Amino acid sequence: GQNIDQPTEMTATEGAIVQINCTYQTSGFNGLFWYQQHAGEAPTFLSYNVLDGLEEKGRFSSFLSRSKGYSYLLLKELQMKDSASYLCAVPLYNQGGKLIFGQGTELSVKP
Amino acid sequence: DVKVTQSSRYLVKRTGEKVFLECVQDMDHENMFWYRQDPGLGLRLIYFSYDVKMKEKGDIPEGYSVSREKKERFSLILESASTNQTSMYLCASSPGTSGSSTQYFGPGTRLLVL
Numbered sequence: 001g002q003n004i005d006q007p008t009e010m011t012a013t014e015g016a017i018v019q020i021n022c023t024y025q026t027s028g029f030n031g032l033f034w035y036q037q038h039a040g041e042a043p044t045f046l047s048y049n050v051l052d053g054l055e056e057k058g059r060f061s062s063f064l065s066r067s068k069g070y071s072y073l074l075l076k077e078l079q080m081k082d083s084a085s086y087l088c089a090v091p092l093y094n095q096g097g098k099l100i101f102g103q104g105t106e107l108s109v110k111p
Numbered sequence: 112d113v114k115v116t117q118s119s120r121y122l123v124k125r126t127g128e129k130v131f132l133e134c135v136q137d138m139d140h141e142n143m144f145w146y147r148q149d150p151g152l153g154l155r156l157i158y159f160s161y162d163v164k165m166k167e168k169g170d171i172p173e174g175y176s177v178s179r180e181k182k183e184r185f186s187l188i189l190e191s192a193s194t195n196q197t198s199m200y201l202c203a204s205s206p207g208t209s210g211s212s213t214q215y216f217g218p219g220t221r222l223l224v225l
Contacts, residue, residue: 040221042218043216048211091211097214103151
């Protein structure tokens with residue numbers, strides 16, 4: 001079956017670095033997405049990884065290990081506005097763009 | 112910029128009412144999706160559509176129907192609203208059917224059924 005696990009919540013301090021982990025089990029693999037969702041708002045796209053390794057995009061980086069079924073989102077120089085839910089999502093293999101989402105990790109950034 | 116709009120941000124309806132939630136995208140995307148999001152359950156797919164007049168059931172289609180008469184518009188219909196359909200409803204669109212096709216979300220409709 002398909003399954004995605006991520007921690008329910010995390011707390012970090014402004015200016016620090018935080019790593020949000022995601023493990024997945026899917027039949028077939030077609031990449032992994034990270035979305036950011038602020039309270040009461042829509043999810044917005046952060047990153048897509050399909051090859052192993054780290055991809056950096058400003059303060060945010062995303063890592064993928066296909067052999068381990070594992071990804072993480074790394075947020076550097078945390079700002080208060082980074083307080084949000086971070087969703088890990090995996091396309092269902094050969095099902096035309098359908099995504100399965102994790103439950104999201106609620107990140108609180110404290111001063 | 113991709114823009115996905117939803118007809119209402121907040122909606123209050125009574126049990127048994129027929130409810131229409133409208134979603135419009137302006138990027139000529141092939142695919143459109145309807146999700147509901149509930150605390151502790153995450154995003155769950157209700158219905159999706161790959162083309163005009165085409166629809167497929169997602170994981171939780173019971174109590175819902177959809178309509179896609181035009182490429183840019185995807186409507187979610189609650190035939191007879193019930194209190195357990197109180198939720199945040201999110202529409203999304205994506206340009207293609209490959210797994211790497213990013214979904215873009217609308218702002219969401221928070222529906223309360225009394």
